[in-house]
Amino acid sequence: MKLELYQIDAFTDKTFGGNPACVVPLKDWLPDEIMLKIAKENAVAETAFFVDKGDKIHLRWFTPEIEMDLCGHATLATTHCLKSILNYPNDKIIFETLSGDLTVLVENDLYYLDFPSRMPIASELPETIKKSINIQPKEIYKSRDYLLVYDTEQEIENIKVDRQTFDKINLDPGGVIVTAKGENCDFVSRFFTPQASILEDPVTGSAHCSLIPFWSSRLEKNELNAIQISDRIGKLHCQNRKDRVVISGKAKTYSIGNLWTE
Structure with missing residues (x-):
């Protein structure tokens, strides 16, 4: 199966800065073990997989070892991929995730991630x-x-x-x-x-x-x-x-x- 693969540097305005994440769009979910193998092969901190469900985008994050409950830089990378490469029409994107619905707003070249607060x-x-x-x-x-x-x-x-x-x-x-x-x-x-x-x-x-x-x-x-x-x-x-x-x-x-x- 041939899939698209995008690598994005997040939280930076320069290539080779910030945190690299891979983004893989899917039509349907692959088996978890295949997504984990892809993440391991990509060899970056996180690989994001998403399925566009229309009103929301279902988003999951995998490290080379495990699936994560929350990842900021790979969410930002996914938003950047959707807006700057895949021409997603909306400036407000709702991601359905293991941490609930996460909203990202796009204004000019900034991405605003609305995440849960976890006061230590x-x-x-x-x-x-x-x-x-x-x-x-x-x-x-x-x-x-x-x-x-x-x-x-x-x-x-x-x-x-x-x-x-x-x-x-x-x-x-x-x-x-x-x-x-x-x-x-x-x-x-x-x-x-x-x-x-x-x-x-x-x-x-x-x-x-x-x-x-x-x-x-x-x-x-x-x-x-x-x-x-x-x-x-x-x-x-x-x-x-x-x-x-x-x-x-x-x-x-x-x-x-x-x-x-x-």
């Missing part, structure tokens, strides 16, 4: 995480992901992860966020996923479902600018809206091609 709560740091990182956090919180708070942006830049120890953690499907107040933005972060083929995710939209309400409360503001300071750098414009967050950013098409399944 104070927690204890598991010993395995403590042993796997070289700099210890000042505060520990948890929602889907662990959120570790530090004093400075430089600490976030200098964090190193001992992968052998880190991979003993079972956070399926979550990860570990490290964050601090930013020097040239409201807050910075990095995101690590245990037992994943890609240890550090370049830009993680779903992590901001927790980062936005946390920093909104801490900084007492509802409009925030964030940078995920991975090697590829991701820039996110954020809004806190009670039980929802809005994450906006740009995207850039990297490649257009085809794949063949068995």
Whole structure:
């Protein structure tokens, strides 16, 4: 079977920046094991598969290892693919997902993702995480992901992860966020996923479902600018809206091609 395949760099306006995601349009769902094999073959953090159902678009996200409950950058990439390549007519797109209906608005070259808010709560740091990182956090919180708070942006830049120890953690499907107040933005972060083929995710939209309400409360503001300071750098414009967050950013098409399944 021949399928279309698009690779999009999300949360950036430059090729080779942000977070790459693959997007595969489908007429009907493939078996889960085939979609997982495609995601593994694509070798990026997330591959998005979608089926256009008319009023809504059914969207699913796969890492090379598992199906995810929520993925921001692959949702943005899918929206960019629909609008800039496939000529989808509407500027408001409703995605039907494992995390409920997600709405994305398109205005000029910005994509606004309306996602659930996941305010983290104070927690204890598991010993395995403590042993796997070289700099210890000042505060520990948890929602889907662990959120570790530090004093400075430089600490976030200098964090190193001992992968052998880190991979003993079972956070399926979550990860570990490290964050601090930013020097040239409201807050910075990095995101690590245990037992994943890609240890550090370049830009993680779903992590901001927790980062936005946390920093909104801490900084007492509802409009925030964030940078995920991975090697590829991701820039996110954020809004806190009670039980929802809005994450906006740009995207850039990297490649257009085809794949063949068995």
